[in-house]
Amino acid sequence: MKGIAYFPGCSLKETAKDFEISAIAVMDALGIPLIELKRWNCCGTVFSLTSDDLMHHIASVRNLIRAQEMESPEVVVLCSMCFNTLKRVSLRVNRDEESLTKINAFMNKELDYAGEVEVKHLLEILRDRIGWEQVSEKVIHPLDGVSIAAYYGCTLVRPHEVGIDDTETPTVLQEMIESLGATAVSFPFQTECCGSYQIVDRRDLVINRSYRILSSAQRAGAQVLITACPLCQYNLDEAQTELAERLPDYTSIPVLYFTQAIALALGVEAGTIPDLLAESLVGQEIPKKEETTR
Amino acid sequence: MKQNKMIKIFIMGKAYQVPAGLTIMDAMEYAGYRFIRGAGCRSGFCGACATIYRKAGEYRFEFALACQEMVEEGIHLAQLPFTPAPRAGYILDDLDASENVLLQYYPEIACCVSCNTCTKACPQDIEVMDYIQAALRGDIKQVTELSFDCIQCGLCSMRCPADIKHYHVAQLARRLYAKSASPTPQHLKDRIKEIEAGKFSDELEELTTMNLDELKERYAARQIEPTT
Ligand code: SF4
Numbered sequence A: 001m002k003g004i005a006y007f008p009g010c011s012l013k014e015t016a017k018d019f020e021i022s023a024i025a026v027m028d029a030l031g032i033p034l035i036e037l038k039r040w041n042c043c044g045t046v047f048s049l050t051s052d053d054l055m056h057h058i059a060s061v062r063n064l065i066r067a068q069e070m071e072s073p074e075v076v077v078l079c080s081m082c083f084n085t086l087k088r089v090s091l092r093v094n095r096d097e098e099s100l101t102k103i104n105a106f107m108n109k110e111l112d113y114a115g116e117v118e119v120k121h122l123l124e125i126l127r128d129r130i131g132w133e134q135v136s137e138k139v140i141h142p143l144d145g146v147s148i149a150a151y152y153g154c155t156l157v158r159p160h161e162v163g164i165d166d167t168e169t170p171t172v173l174q175e176m177i178e179s180l181g182a183t184a185v186s187f188p189f190q191t192e193c194c195g196s197y198q199i200v201d202r203r204d205l206v207i208n209r210s211y212r213i214l215s216s217a218q219r220a221g222a223q224v225l226i227t228a229c230p231l232c233q234y235n236l237d238e239a240q241t242e243l244a245e246r247l248p249d250y251t252s253i254p255v256l257y258f259t260q261a262i263a264l265a266l267g268v269e270a271g272t273i274p275d276l277l278a279e280s281l282v283g284q285e286i287p288k289k290e291e292t293t294r
Numbered sequence B: 001m002k003q004n005k006m007i008k009i010f011i012m013g014k015a016y017q018v019p020a021g022l023t024i025m026d027a028m029e030y031a032g033y034r035f036i037r038g039a040g041c042r043s044g045f046c047g048a049c050a051t052i053y054r055k056a057g058e059y060r061f062e063f064a065l066a067c068q069e070m071v072e073e074g075i076h077l078a079q080l081p082f083t084p085a086p087r088a089g090y091i092l093d094d095l096d097a098s099e100n101v102l103l104q105y106y107p108e109i110a111c112c113v114s115c116n117t118c119t120k121a122c123p124q125d126i127e128v129m130d131y132i133q134a135a136l137r138g139d140i141k142q143v144t145e146l147s148f149d150c151i152q153c154g155l156c157s158m159r160c161p162a163d164i165k166h167y168h169v170a171q172l173a174r175r176l177y178a179k180s181a182s183p184t185p186q187h188l189k190d191r192i193k194e195i196e197a198g199k200f201s202d203e204l205e206e207l208t209t210m211n212l213d214e215l216k217e218r219y220a221a222r223q224i225e226p227t228t
């Protein structure tokens, strides 16, 4: 298989299409194409903390089986929330004979899960397999002079055993930003939670948390903020719409998926780029989004 | 005609001797049961005859259409006359094929745990779980394509631990898809015109004014698809 087995997750097909479009273009350009699992289902959304509640791990296990069906030892994930759930389930059931026996007996008449598929985040592939130097070499539009805040949120770095980097002071996103020629902005709230699902019934909580994150990033000099999470992206953008109405002095900044920043620098399809950013990159040709159909 | 050898089957726990080679429906009728509900076309199309059974020596239940599945020695049978699944009310003309319309009318699809039990219950070999998953992410086209052979037997919904009413979700998806994405075929437009022009009015008039005995006679003499 040339390329790497890839699990998209529901958000990337719905609200976060730009994340997928840019990631596919970037990985094509870097020579390790993403190969979507032939069948997949929702990751399960949140890892069940009742870890002996095997039933609630089945959704994730089923996706691991799809990777196994493709004879892939690993599956790469973009959405940090799906990544977190899938990875925690893999750590919970992989090489645990007793759980695997139960799960496989329950799934009866289907392919047994052998308990061996590794879950990786795309940032790990970029950092550990491709390397930032390689990424730098492919840059054709260096993002010179653009200050980008690295926003991690929770699910990329917590809990420790799942995290792709140091839990308190991660650097992987800053390294990525520097490799594109941009200036990486670290800020105190970069691993703070945006409020996540609370957006459904405690909107103000999310707006407040998002405000702290966004204003902290801006005070540190950020013109753009990047994330690996469709829910963070949604929450931060929702908050900005509301903040712009409530606070006359508030200036919005573009919130992009990290893959969009890479795509801009590599000169490949980046999805929809806010005008705001297009302006700050004057003189550079922004690849236009093609009409996507589904 | 050569008489088939007799086999022993159980209907709701009681033993009966029936000839081998009968369908579940025929075997139950042979044993003296009469289907008032839960039978229709008798040829695997209408989905009225969903049934649950267990083979001798097995602990798992199996599911099928009673008019299609053959009985075997030691099989345990029961009949499911009806699935009391609720269908959401909607006015199709007022709906857009937007990404969350299925979730809006059937929010319980978000409770799917991907156990695949629905798929295993489906007598039509439909990937039921996959169409619920497609519904969850708003992919109306995929729900339509995957669920196309659904005959609304209800077995998936009888089994789902999340109490999802799959076939109603799929029906809404197909309606939305037909409305928004597929053009109205010419033959349908033609037929609607014919109906409006009164093509069937006389026949309809005749039937609605006929007296009951005449109507019964006509019904008894109607042409039925021959059973094999
Ligand atoms: S999808 Fe459900 S209702 Fe439709 S045929 Fe299959 S089991 Fe029956």
Ligand code: SF4
Pocket: B111, B112, B113, B114, B115, B116, B117, B118, B119, B128, B129, B132, B159, B160, B161, B162, B163, B164
């Ligand atoms: S039976 Fe219900 S919970 Fe299980 S996969 Fe099907 S829809 Fe999901």
Ligand code: FES
Pocket: B038, B039, B040, B041, B042, B043, B044, B045, B046, B047, B048, B049, B065, B066, B067, B068
């Ligand atoms: S009676 Fe119609 S499908 Fe069995």
